[in-house]
Amino acid sequence: MSPELPQRHTVRSDKALYDYVMELKGTHLRNAGQINRVAFDSRLHITRNALGMHTSKSQVHGAKLKAKREIHVATIFKDMPLEFLRMIVVHELSHVKESEHNKAFYKLCCNMEPDYHQLEFNLRAYLTYLETAGKPLWSPAQHGSSNN
Numbered sequence: 001m002s003p004e005l006p007q008r009h010t011v012r013s014d015k016a017l018y019d020y021v022m023e024l025k026g027t028h029l030r031n032a033g034q035i036n037r038v039a040f041d042s043r044l045h046i047t048r049n050a051l052g053m054h055t056s057k058s059q060v061h062g063a064k065l066k067a068k069r070e071i072h073v074a075t076i077f078k079d080m081p082l083e084f085l086r087m088i089v090v091h092e093l094s095h096v097k098e099s100e101h102n103k104a105f106y107k108l109c110c111n112m113e114p115d116y117h118q119l120e121f122n123l124r125a126y127l128t129y130l131e132t133a134g135k136p137l138w139s140p141a142q143h144g145s146s147n148n
C-alpha cells in the first residue's frame, strides 16, 4: 500500500458527525436554517446518486408549521478519507440553502471547499472502482494496528 494513502478519519459516530457538520455550518453558512438531526445512515447505499440525503419535513408544531431538517450521510463514509466525508457534508449542507444542483448550489460548495469539484471527481472515480473491483482501499481491518 502506498504510504501516501490518507489515514482514516475520526468522525465515527452520529455525535461526531453532527459536530463536524455544525463546525462547517458555523464557519460558512451561519445564516442558513437550523439543522435538527445529522446521522450516518446504513440504508444509503453506494449508488452514485444517493451518498447523502437531506430532508426537510414540515411538521405541525403547536400552532405553527415548523420545518425539520435532517442530513444523512451513507455509513460507508466512515471508512473513507476525511476529504470525501467533507465533500459529501459540504454537498448536503449546500442543499439546506439551495435545493437544486444549479450554479448557486455549486458556488456554495466551492465556497466551503475550494477543491469541491476535484473531490467529487475523485469520489466518483473511487466508487466506480468499488463497483468493478469491489475491494475497499480503506477498510477498518487495514488500520487495525495503526496508532499514529
Ligand SMILES: [Zn+2]
Binding pocket: 091, 095, 101
Ligand atoms: Zn445533491
